[in-house]
Amino acid sequence: MSKATEKAYTIIRENILNGGYPPGTHLKEGELVEKCGVSRTPVRDALRQLATDRYVVTHRNQGVFVNQWTVDDIKDIFELRSILESIVVERAAIHISSDDVANLKAIHLKIQTMLDQNGPPKVEVFLVENKAFHQILISAANSRTLADTLAQIVQPPLIAQTARQYTRQELQRSNDHHLDIINALEAKDGAWAASVMKTHIISAQRKFVNTYKDEET
Amino acid sequence: MSKATEKAYTIIRENILNGGYPPGTHLKEGELVEKCGVSRTPVRDALRQLATDRYVVTHRNQGVFVNQWTVDDIKDIFELRSILESIVVERAAIHISSDDVANLKAIHLKIQTMLDQNGPPKVEVFLVENKAFHQILISAANSRTLADTLAQIVQPPLIAQTARQYTRQELQRSNDHHLDIINALEAKDGAWAASVMKTHIISAQRKFVNTYKDEET
DNA sequence: TATAGCAATATTGTATACATTTATGATAAT
DNA sequence: ATTATCATAAATGTATACAATATTGCTATA
Numbered sequence: 001m002s003k004a005t006e007k008a009y010t011i012i013r014e015n016i017l018n019g020g021y022p023p024g025t026h027l028k029e030g031e032l033v034e035k036c037g038v039s040r041t042p043v044r045d046a047l048r049q050l051a052t053d054r055y056v057v058t059h060r061n062q063g064v065f066v067n068q069w070t071v072d073d074i075k076d077i078f079e080l081r082s083i084l085e086s087i088v089v090e091r092a093a094i095h096i097s098s099d100d101v102a103n104l105k106a107i108h109l110k111i112q113t114m115l116d117q118n119g120p121p122k123v124e125v126f127l128v129e130n131k132a133f134h135q136i137l138i139s140a141a142n143s144r145t146l147a148d149t150l151a152q153i154v155q156p157p158l159i160a161q162t163a164r165q166y167t168r169q170e171l172q173r174s175n176d177h178h179l180d181i182i183n184a185l186e187a188k189d190g191a192w193a194a195s196v197m198k199t200h201i202i203s204a205q206r207k208f209v210n211t212y213k214d215e216e217t
Numbered sequence: 218m219s220k221a222t223e224k225a226y227t228i229i230r231e232n233i234l235n236g237g238y239p240p241g242t243h244l245k246e247g248e249l250v251e252k253c254g255v256s257r258t259p260v261r262d263a264l265r266q267l268a269t270d271r272y273v274v275t276h277r278n279q280g281v282f283v284n285q286w287t288v289d290d291i292k293d294i295f296e297l298r299s300i301l302e303s304i305v306v307e308r309a310a311i312h313i314s315s316d317d318v319a320n321l322k323a324i325h326l327k328i329q330t331m332l333d334q335n336g337p338p339k340v341e342v343f344l345v346e347n348k349a350f351h352q353i354l355i356s357a358a359n360s361r362t363l364a365d366t367l368a369q370i371v372q373p374p375l376i377a378q379t380a381r382q383y384t385r386q387e388l389q390r391s392n393d394h395h396l397d398i399i400n401a402l403e404a405k406d407g408a409w410a411a412s413v414m415k416t417h418i419i420s421a422q423r424k425f426v427n428t429y430k431d432e433e434t
Numbered sequence: 435t436a437t438a439g440c441a442a443t444a445t446t447g448t449a450t451a452c453a454t455t456t457a458t459g460a461t462a463a464t
Numbered sequence: 465a466t467t468a469t470c471a472t473a474a475a476t477g478t479a480t481a482c483a484a485t486a487t488t489g490c491t492a493t494a
Binding site: 028029030040044060061062063 | 474475476477
């Protein structure tokens with residue numbers, strides 16, 4: 001993505017994520033041009049990219065609209081992710097390098113250190129390190145198809161929304177899962193790793209569903 | 218997609234599929250404008266869409282290149298597809314309507330009629346009907362996430378390449394799988410349906426790998 | 435001869451004007 | 465009052481001119 005396109009992409013996405021453009025909003029190119037300070041061409045490019053990333057949907061000759069996710073959609077996403085990430089760690093158990101294992105341990109320690117501090121847990125730290133953790137595994141799985149597919153279904157807003165609801169205890173449990181996965185990988189036990197990962201993702205799904213079940217988007 | 222964009226998309230994709238633009242080819246916007254008879258804007262839109270459909274890859278300030286699939290990539294795609302389509306039929310076994318079952322039976326019959334004719338099997342008929350068959354299942358699975366994900370990993374060129382190599386006997390076997398799936402769905406036996414589907418896709422993978430294992434793209 | 439630097443060229447990125455389509459709202463007929 | 469029709473406006477679709485960037489190939493120098 002080029003500079004202007006990236007600028008527009010970032011601004012529009014931020015506004016979708018922070019609620020400035022609620023689901024269903026008609027995003028008009030003219031307004032976005034003003035808001036982003038670039039011309040229509042990069043705005044259109046950004047909208048196309050946002051469409052492939054599922055932030056918006058496009059209707060021919062009518063424009064683009066902020067995507068509407070239902071609770072069922074989100075349940076499906078978690079379910080699919082649990083399956084795909086299980087395969088990821090199964091494969092990672094075969095291919096992962098000792099360097100990457102060390103990196104995983106470092107991430108686990110960072111999150112643990114954060115959790116051991118007093119005061120409210122720093123969710124931002126968790127989000128960044130957690131993403132890095134999963135990214136190392138995906139890269140170790142050595143499958144472009146898996147990596148691309150996961151990248152497309154793992155919606156950042158969902159992860160963030162879920163994590164922000166976590167209590168310290170739940171974050172601790174999540175980090176415990178990470179440690180289990182590290183142990184499974186060191187034992188080169190793909191089935192174990194896959195099982196833990198499935199638990200790990202399903203926990204997140206249950207948390208999400210419990211939090212939002214009575215709201216319906 | 219608008220008219221001009223669609224025209225460009227179709228022309229460029231055809232040229233990729235029929236070998237006119239081999240993998241790795243640098244697709245220059247100027248040439249495509251001439252070839253497609255539309256201006257750069259719809260050409261660029263078409264290229265963006267081809268990128269999301271994985272026909273091409275984009276490098277910033279360098280342009281787009283026809284995507285290069287390795288045999289390992291393709292093995293991964295089949296593997297992932299076998300998993301996802303298994304889930305599809307598991308869910309379809311719960312939700313599918315009697316109308317859709319009837320449609321599946323009609324498709325099975327069409328392919329069977331084609332296979333019972335003398336002369337070389339009409340692969341085009343198989344491709345169209347086979348796609349329709351899987352599409353009905355995906356729609357019956359009632360999961361936008363699954364549908365979107367499968368749409369993105371099921372590369373038409375791969376299916377076509379594989380099917381064209383099929384002997385009449387192998388096409389017959391494929392259609393037999395379809396019948397098994399129909400029976401499993403009527404019995405509302407999701408596990409059975411999933412198992413058949415896995416066999417169905419893995420057969421295609423094995424066929425592909427056996428055909429191309431010594432060529433390497 | 436090999437390589438570094440630079441100029442020329444080609445290609446992509448961006449802005450904007452124009453065309454087409456769709457949405458809006460006023461007016462008139464039932 | 466309601467609906468159909470049409471004019472107007474506003475949005476998207478398309479084309480093209482201009483800007484920034486990357487590639488290419490030449491020349492000068494070691």
